[in-house]
Amino acid sequence: MDALLRDHLLTLVVFLPAAGAALLLFFPHSARIAARNVALGVSLVALAASLPLWTRFALDQGGFQFREKIAWIPQLGISYAIGIDGISLLLVLLTTVLTPVSLLFSLTHVEKEVRGFSIAFLVLETGMLGSLVALDLALFYVFWEVMLVPMYFIIGIWGGPRRIYASMKFFLFTMAGSLLMFLAILFLAIRYHAATGGWSFALEDLYRLTFTGSTETLLFLAFALAFAIKVPVFPLHTWLPDAHTEAPTAGSIILAGVLLKLGVYGYLRFALPLFPGAAMRFAPWLGVLGVIGVVYGALVAWAQHDMKRLVAYSSVSHLGLVVIGVGAFTTMSLSGSVLQMINHGLSTGALFLLVGVLYERRHTREIDAYGGVAAVVPVTTALFLIATLSSIGLPGLNGFVGEFTILLGTWLSPHRWWAIAAATGVILSAVYMLTLVQRVFWSPFAHEENRKLTDVRPSEFIAAATLVVLMVWIGVRPNDLLDRIRPAVESLQKSVAAKQIAEAQP
């Protein structure tokens, strides 16, 4: 058992949820309470299993840790190769935190097909974790696509009125990007075979391949498109507001909290180090699209009447900022981007959760249907306010550290004006988020039926409070995270620089 925990800890974390889902298959259809408790319990065990990853993580290493490798399709050099560096460590923990939080919220709010919902959620968690730890491109692709299926069901079965349209759009958009990536992965492996005579899909083997000119550009675009759709980078974002608005609250939390980050993560882990030359050529475009995303997302969010759509568009804006940090490609801006991914997962997760709290009671997300409810639901108000302040970057909370690091890092890069444009987005986000809080919680009391609103239940409170505690912790001690991010970012930059030199030589 000890050996298992020591050598296969990461595998355990990844597959615990799937094992839970398999267990639930044998539950009778009617075992609703048992099913939701088992799902929550399994996700909590997965969280507990993931904590040693944090404590045992060696800070001074830039490479991958907790590595495991087992041959899978040996004829083609495809293996079950997993491992994490500082970037994936934090995203793995974000996933293992947000999943039980979502399930905890769903305890009282999902009534239909509870067993199916629990299975879908646990499979989704395994898919997300697998994509984050995979160090083999074929393995990564399998997990990456497997994620789609449970999310499709979560939106399509437990979603809002336009759920069918939203789930279909989500599936087709994401699939369109990944199919090109699929061909690019095959092409990479074939190139590796041509160059070395052996087969391998292992990431670190394929890193060594060098490409030139249009081949590299095309391969880069095939990868980048898949990830840009997932982020989503403007103008590929149109699936996101629909998916978010129609998804059930738990689905929105995971979608915004983890799934979108996988786009940025994929870019950092695959597109950038595999094709650094093309990535650097396209970096200005990426930055510009990020800037457009920041401003456009903020303006559209400002114009929304629906709370959930507002938070959804704010995600487009916030992830634009993350994309700017990636495009600027300084150690500081990259670290800020990674940190901001975690921050956005926590704050937006909390916002979606609290919008869900209000929605479950009033069955509307129209901002105008509320107003002055702070006196009726004081705890909800307080939690919402903290999440908002985190989201708009108030010093002392996590959002500030992330935004500041990105802006400063971008300012130090050759693309100084991006930082200026991005700063306007930060100001705009304060405008629309505070307007939202003010109109929902403090403006004059307008609707009598809001008197009967009840405040958060214990399960909802624990779910939201967990996120708030993490926000404060990161706000106060950001270096706990940054110390883990920085070595990974530096080794990424080093490998990119080395490969660019190699490609420059004929």
Place this chain on the structure above:
Amino acid sequence: MTEHFVHFTHADLLSIAPEIALAAAGCLILLIEGFAPALRRWFATIALGGIAGSLYFLVNAPPGTTFGGRYDTSPLTVFVGLFLGAAAVLALLVARPYLERSGEERGEFYALLLWGHLGVCLMTRGLDLLIIFIGLETLSLSFYVLAGFFRRVAASSEAGLKYFLTGAFGSAFTLYGVALLFGASGGTRIDELARPGLADSSAVTFGLLFLLVGFGFKMSLAPFHAWAPDVYQGMPTPAVAYLSVAPKGAALLVLFRVFSAVFENGMPDRFRAGIAALAILSMTLGNVVALAQRDAKRLLAYSGIAQMGYVTIALVVFGREGLAAALVFFCAYLVSNVGAFAAVSALYRDETKPHPIAMLAGAGRRAPFAAAVFALCLFSLAGIPATAGFIGKFFLFKAALEKGLYTLALIGVANSLVSIGYYLKVVYILYMRDPVETEAPPVLAPADRLALALCAAGIFAIGVFPSTLWEVARRAAATLPFGGP
């Protein structure tokens, strides 16, 4: 030459024992039907026994060729034989509850299915164009009758007649092709086609084109696909489950055998381009038309046309690498497609009426197991990873890219995206729509459950652990005569 046909050797008999077992089991069923109809409930068991016996003889047959180099027992034929046997077993499992529900449990069904299976086996083992043609005709005649099995249902009779007319057309093309090749080479054995200089003669070119048309009919490859939707709709579903997989695989194997004998040093570009055009047309037409379908069996028919388009890419790749990819693709297609038809068979109450997809609304709740396997099969057909269908496409596109067929691969994945549109539409109806029918789907019979479970297990087994299958398929493909290095 004639001696071989007059004096069968012991080895000859041993090599054909698998087919004799099938024929005997079919005859036995018909005799029981005539003389002891009370034993009717044993038909399915006898048929399964016949297939088990035939697989036993096949696996134990001494390797090599018999009947004067006309009949093949190699790892390739054993592999394909096991594939065909699996299709037949799954179809038979579904058949019994299906026929019971429709009140037509007649011995002919089993006998004809066995004899059709016998024909397909002859096609895959024959190294002589005439044996292949006899196999093709045995298959066709059995399935013409099966298509019209529900005599009192107009749609079924229509299916029988349509299949007969178009099938006769296809057989005629095949026979013309055989005649032309015979004229050019002076023999009917496939290895006689591998003579230097023969590939350039126009008789051989036309002979191959005719064969391509004839077997294209059997594979339901566009533009020779028109029969498939109507025949699928009228034919009993278990028979469709078999017809939609096994004969198509056999037809592609025959094309591989003949083409690789003629074009020992690589396929000329004009043929390559022509077959690529067939693949593109079939993929695109199948997928686009499937989007508009409202009937489950018609939808699966067009989906099958598209899938045959994908696998034809393997013929463009050519050689043993192409064949190995095709074999893996067909194994994946077997579990996914037979599973889908098994689910259709288990989910509809009235077998003789059309099968509108809309009737499946709410099946996810009312028939959870069948619906879940159906959804799994559809995801597999769509090529989502961790299912068999993904592995099939993985090796196929890998082989294509290795040969530099970039355009073909790109069109292939673009088509996969289109196909998601209609596969997900069915999943959506299964799980996200409220029932319109007051009557729930029929109770799931144990045999149905077993067939569905086997297909689901196969989908995951191939999807998650494909390396053994790939190795076996590669070794089998390596025994293709004239397959290049």
